[in-house]
Amino acid sequence: MKRVYVNEEWCLGCHLCEIQCAFANSGEADMVKAFNNSEQKPLARITVEDGENDIHFAVSCRHCETPYCVKGCITGALTVNENGIVQIDDTRCVGCRTCILMCPYGCLTVGHNKTLLKCELCVENLGGEPSCVRRCPNNAIVFEDRDGGLL
Amino acid sequence: MAINFIHPEFEIIREEKRCIKCRACERQCANEVHSYDQEFDCMESDESKCVDCQRCVSLCPTRALKIRKTDNRYRENANWQQQAMEEIFRQADTGGVLLSSMGTPKDYPNYWDKILINASQVTNPPIDPLREPMETKVFLGKKLNKLEFDENGELLSEIPPQIELEMPIMFSAMSYGSISENAHKSLARAATELGTCYNTGEGGLNQDLYKYGANTIVQVASGRFGVHKDYLNAGAAIEIKMGQGAKPGIGGHLPGRKILEKVSRTRMIPVGVDAISPAPHHDIYSIEDLRQLIFSLKEATNYEKPVIVKIAAVHNVAAIASGIARSGADIIAIDGFRGGTGAAPTRIRDNVGIPIELALAAVDQRLRDEKIRNDVSIVIGGSIRSSADVVKAIALGADAVYIGTAALLALGCHLCRTCHTGKCNWGIATQREDLVKRLNPDIGAKRLANLVSAWNHEIMEMMGGMGINSIEALKGNRLMLRGIGMSAKELEIFGISHAGE
């Protein structure tokens, strides 16, 4: 399946992917409104790690072949859809954080409503395609099918 | 220096309503203009550090930023203009030579803009390049005046070595050191994709880029940095750099802080040591000396590579070119005074040399007059800004052009003209690793290839309009040009008629 892959060689640590992610999932059509007009700033589902020697990279859900988060979910709120995308039904999530305990990449977080927030590849939000990928200024995040092998 | 006489040149306009405090501007400014104020939860800026490179403006996701020239003014004075005064303040502060980067921003006449191109009407009808073949391929090198064949029609004459280009546009010399590894990679990959050449400049050739050799021109300059046998044989041609349009008559100086490990290996000089290219080649004081170097290089490369001699456009350029044509060079490259540079003394850049348009017209005419035009190809550079400039140059007699500044613009350069600080926010004129990585060659090469292929389409369009279907038929075809708003003397030098004539 097509997944989001990051290449730290090109990541600038500008954190714009986080901004674009939060915006795409905010439900607002205007970024300024999304950030400045709402009570709570929209939250990103992608996190940039900043290290020494200017190493940066973004981490978001890998949509694993073996999704420990889904297997560990105590309510059944996390599922894998027919396209392989790990999705969260936030009406069933109780915010127990078992998925956070299970995720090897540390790419799950919790929203303002205390339920799980995770990357769903922008399939159902205003982005339509992963916004982090589309808006990365340096092609450090790509959306590719690499299942055939390594790149 | 208790008082800073100089008011910041720019103002950062941040529309507070639009700013979402994402801090991308802060993270992306190597000059540290932007900062976040925790206490007031707002972004601050220190405009005194701003160079107007537009990186923050381009990356701001809400377009909350713009930069404008400050309207702070010294008292009006037509003679002592603000810039002149500021330069005096600066020199009074530091006691130093003023340094600048890229081509001169001064308002000298630009003759490309005073030349118009012809088109066919009714007779000798135009050609539609989308429907009919249109040739923009050029071969650079010495052309034989006569070809000899044996009785079977086999060619007897030995054709001198040539550079084959799919289009009459090459990337001009920019050294690894003055520009970044990723900028070089972008140029190399784009040149390969386009079927043209880029030029190493005087920085040697990074080992990773030898694979692009067929599309590389390797340069030998007065510092002889990075020159060895494999290097000379790696490229499609060798260029001897005698001079540079932005700084005729002086050498080069790459500061030691830009000589990092990889640059040092490529240039074959120690890490951290200033790389000084002398003003002259210390072994060249005559055309005869030049001839010796040309043939040394030909000898080292088995006479398989054409040799280019690059000079700056200066007052007696035609005579110099004539000498070069007789020295055994295959190609003469002439760099006009509006050409770019990584760093040059401001006074030199802004006052020395002549415009490339005039130099080209003079050189082409002189070589024709002396019947040695076919002995060399002519490549010109120094502020070619569009495909129209290319067409005009070729009609004035050039075989091909070099583009440098235009290529850098394609890579993101916004002509802030602070290359000499080494803090290029676009990852071009810098060796700082965090900045170099901002230029992903995947993107850079694509943008360069886009630009040049777009120009090539436009060149075909203009050629078709003139009823010309081969770049060869355009070359030196000054009848296709008319001057506008030029003096009789200027028209005479260009060898063209005035519009309406």
Added chain:
Amino acid sequence: MKKFKYIIIGNSAGAIGGVQGIRKVDQASEILIITSEPWETYSRPLISYWLQGKVKREKMHYRDPSFYKENNCRIRYNTSVEKINPQDQTMALADGEIIGYEKLLVATGSIPFVPPIKGLPKNLKESKSIFTFTTLADAIGVKKGLTNDARVVILGAGLIGLKAAEAMVNQCQSVTVVDLADRVLPSVLEDKSSDIVKKHLETQAVDFMLETSITEIRDKEVLLSNGKSLPYEILILAVGTKPQCTLIQEARGDIGRGIVTDHHQETTLKNIYAAGDCTQSLDISSETQKNLAILPNAFLQGEVAGMNMAGEEAVYDQAFPLNSVGFMGLYILSAGTYDGVAYETQTPEQYKKIFIKDNVLKGYIIIGDCMRGGIYTDLIREQTDLSTIDLKMLITSPQIMAFNQSSRKEKLAQSH
């Protein structure tokens, strides 16, 4: 006699894992699920959320109600299995019916351990004031007796007891937790971390009587080992659970700290598999056999059992203790074994302790800001050699940056 290719006893995480495991391999054959409960599969940990009023009954489904149909499962509710006969691969149901199986998954879970206390009613199920707290039926019972002026006494300061306390504390007059141990969550936390949790719960009006036991249960009152007594309207017995392995034991399968299985989840009885709270697992972090009664473990075991039942070899050999639990806004992650050199950090937002032994992360406890804790979990799961990892960074916070460049690339830039 009816015969099924697959029968699963149980209807919770292990059983559902079993169905999903079978369906990865065999999409056709019918699966019979036998449950002693009257409900479609529900999430047992959610009973406290339901009692608290945070989750509606219809949101307690562990899987959508369409799950059984979509997976071609026949389900028999309110049905107990009396006996398994491994020789002829049959079982006897409580109503006397005999049915045959080709592959059987035992996912019978655990049952509450009820200590022998003087005065304990003979039939706890009929009590209107004394409850265990592991099933929806328990929670329904508790809810009936829960009034604003009820005084609640909970015996046991473990996960179940404290979740019950959290659920009720704002709906009754008082909650008092009694435990013989000297700290709360004794099997999950250590001294300092326990103390943080206890203090937090105390600020939320939960009372504790530690190092204390109930010596006698009377009507509306318990007597304590310290000589005092506590009145109650609701008494919850939450001292622990024990694996439900009677069926396998009677069929002469091996039992240790639960049903013994190999790493295919097959019991010592041929064609009988077991998964979930009823089993014994090898804890890789301590290399000891344990009864790991935790939901993720149950599902993972069930899935592996199912795949093997359907003929595809799968292995589960990565069991270790794992807990994620929150009490009124305070979250706790813990995993593994608290053995080796401990690195402890504390900030206003977080308490953290990680344990490293023989260059492997053995266990950790995080209280408070527990984001990205799974990175630690994975180091335990994979028993990653820490010599290539920046330990200082790792101890500071769970981050991918702590890995070397090639591992980072493997994690984020390569397919998996």
